[in-house]
């Protein structure tokens with residue numbers, strides 16, 4: 012199947028739902044991104060800051076770039092003001108706040124939550140989120156928390172994955188109802204990748220991050 016058809020197929024699946032497709036273009040060339048763009052795709056995800064910046068420069072300016080990979084401290088300066096949304100924020104929030112303040116802008120962020128069984132993945136626990144959303148964040152007026160992001164366990168066990176998505180959705184609802192900070196607007200729930208986005212949609216995802224199902228497998 013072609014990239015155009017893959018994009019259209021997924022657009023059809025999210026039609027009528029409040030869900031945005033993020034086409035994950037990491038390692039893929041600009042020509043591939045343009046093919047998806049021609050099919051009406053405007054949101055693209057990259058997991059490395061340098062790659063995001065390089066691609067942004069050479070591609071249509073109305074593309075919205077999402078940083079979905081772990082953000083290292085020494086890359087914060089480069090990405091602030093460049094990404095539409097940073098999905099994978101944990102310990103770097105204070106640096107992003109400082110850098111955004113310095114540049115007189117507001118950065119839109121999602122907090123990454125640890126939902127998988129593997130302990131290799133980044134993200135906050137519920138206890139950490141409780142604390143963060145209980146006080147710390149309120150004073151950070153140059154960042155806007157738009158929601159949560161999570162990655163399910165890499166497993167064939169669909170019920171396990173569904174359970175993890177459901178837990179994340181529960182957390183999302185909890186904070187949506189309880190947090191009353193001006194800079195926290197729980198609107199987006201970023202969950203679901205090529206192998207599990209249909210499940211994620213069933214469980215209430217508002218942003219699916221799909222790479223290989225659009226662009227084909229990656230050769231690292």
Ligand SMILES: *Cc1c(COP(=O)(O)O)cnc(C)c1O
Pocket residue numbers: 035037058079080162204205206220221222223224
């Ligand atoms: C690579 C990546 C994706 C997309 O993965 P696919 O399985 O190719 O759809 C989604 N989210 C994150 C954080 C990624 O790093």
